[in-house]
Amino acid sequence: MEKIAIKKIRNGNISEAIESAIELIGGLERFISQGDKVLIKPNLTTDKSHEFGVTTNPNVVEAIVYLARRAGAKDIVIGEGTMVGLNTADVFEALGYCDLAKRIGVSLVDLNTDEMKVVKIPNPRVIDSIHVPKTYLQSDVVVNVPLLKTHICAVATLSLKNMKGVIPQSDKRRLHALGVNDGIVDINKVLKQHLIIVDGVRGQEGLGPISGTPVDMNLIIAGTNPVSVDAVCAKIMDINPRNVLHIRGAAEAGLGTLDLRRMRICGEKIADVKRKFIKPPRQLRGVFDGIEPYVDGSACSGCVGAIGVALARMRDAGELRMIAEKFGKISLVAGHNTPTSVDRKNFCVTIGNCQAKQKGQLHIPDCPPSGFSIRDRIRNLLGLESLY
Template sequence: MSIYTVSIVRGDDVARQVREAVNLLGGMERFVKPGDRVLVKPNMTGPASYEKGVTTNPAVVEALARMALEAGAGAVDIGDGTGSVHIGSLKVLELCGMAEAAGRLGCGLVDLNKGECVKIPVEGGLILDYVLVNRNFLEYDAVINVPVLKTHFITEVSLGMKNMKGCIPPVEKRRFHDVGVNKAVADLNKVVRTALTVMDGTVAGEGLGPKEGRPVGFKTVLAGANVLAVDMTAAAVMGFVPEEIEHIRMAAEHGLGPAGSGEIQVVGEPVEAIRRKFLPAVPTMPDSDRARIINYQACSGCMGAAAIAISRLTDMGFFEAWGGERLTLVIGTKVPAGVGAEPDTFLLGNCAVRKESGGRVIQGCAPSALDVANMILDYYGITARPYV
């Protein structure tokens, strides 16, 4: 039986935490060799501050990039392929503080949504025969995966394995949701490997993640060479049973790391000492006589935006005052033609929008829940605004 080591460090000094977490594994020299081209890959879900528990803390990324350079890396880049394709990865990296961190160290910034992709076969895949992966990503000698410790309302948690979706192009991200994202994430991690995973739990996220959750000042960093081992440990720290989380369980069954938590050795802080029950991400998909969501294979961004927008409209009393019969939000990549022509129906998200239909189109990839609610209110001439 193989034993996988995961380190856990708590504290207020982020740079010290990161260094200690990596040193407990043998130091950065174990993962980065002299002359290596290194990619530090944060989670850049969208243009949101790390203080919201949505994106990676730039201080964690900067500490890792500095350590890689100290270990002799020939070049270090910071990059991701954001889900906010309408803004662009480089702009999101800038808005989230990564450009400043890169500038201080002389690192480059990389948009993994851009450039040529390689079609990699998935042997014995759960759902995929192949995966399209950014060629630039594959050419790095070492990749340091830096996800955020947060919940997700489709995959339950969004941790290290889920963060690897950032190395595939937008069309592939959409395909993952079309075929089943849990199985697709497990398949992706069969063909894409990282040297080191450092989980940013300095500010974590609970509730309606990955974008609309509640920040948790957790002051914790986890690290390990095996991404599945780190994810299992992180899920346990969050109060979940790792083996009950679908993509984690499937990855374990396919031999991507430990078969269970019993094969993981934790160094530093014990899991029991810091375990906290995170609020799960459990959105309701409204389907009542006043509001409903019709989902044609939408991504998590549009599902969350639609559900939360209706929740906010409900909280502000919109449906009591509104004179319409039934509000319908249509989301997804497979929306049939003509659906948006129905009364009080809004097409939400760029994938659902094929052409404008009566002004009831809400664009974005994905639009924020607040924007969705406000656009609906504007359409009906209502000046009140939902609680934020």
């Protein structure tokens, strides 16, 4: 029976909660032995601070480093490959991980640019092979440190989804184009994790994974099986794990169980810590002033996610207000199909290679284009210089 630990952080003592959670699932010696090389994989998908519930809290990672070192780990590496359009080294610096690494004596590795080995995926749903970083392959222990977050393309991003950060940006693009939920199932067939420590200090609801609303939970969730851990986390977020396609798909593929009756929940009770997280809007209609998005149905998760990232950052910077003042509205169109309902009276922007042959005043190519390139091209319409 799979053990999952839920611990409340008391008096701000993150390290104590992590150690207690690990003890409840068998103790640190179950996972780390003398001389082991340990890879810690946080969620650092972008350069936005943990204070917004976007990225893994560095205090959680630091506590894990000290516990791993105490257990005898010889070499500890923090590894991440950030989202398409960003440089991992810049993200490490912006989030304070460079200072952290120097202070506590660990290495940082950009998993996007590491030396790679092609690994075939058995019984693939959509992707039959991926490039896997040398750092991952040479690690004795992989500690996955995701957050409690909603996700515009996947409903929730937890431990299964966080493993997408292991593969390079070229494979991330393929994953989105072929189907992100089935792709997450595929990569988790070969990307194994030995210990999962979910950073539930501050999560995010709504327009996740980057532009939602922070949610203070003050929790640590620990386990070893990503399907079971994600099922418990989804329940804590008041989300049915069967409605999260990649969690359900991973269970169907035999990667773990999402049936709580087949788990032993240790520590806090789910009922005592759960909170209803606001789910992300899938179609983006009516979310952003000045923008009429047409991403219904045929747009892949890559384009939908990139558009969401771009528009949220533009909203926060006051740029959508400028669009409304200059154009009234802009129509954004993405996907294989162009809806007949597209308002052609608006200035029309087509996004992604699927829309390359469609009529629009501005086309933003790539598969998918990054949210940063979308923002820059629309900023240019306003006479503003590119930021990225």
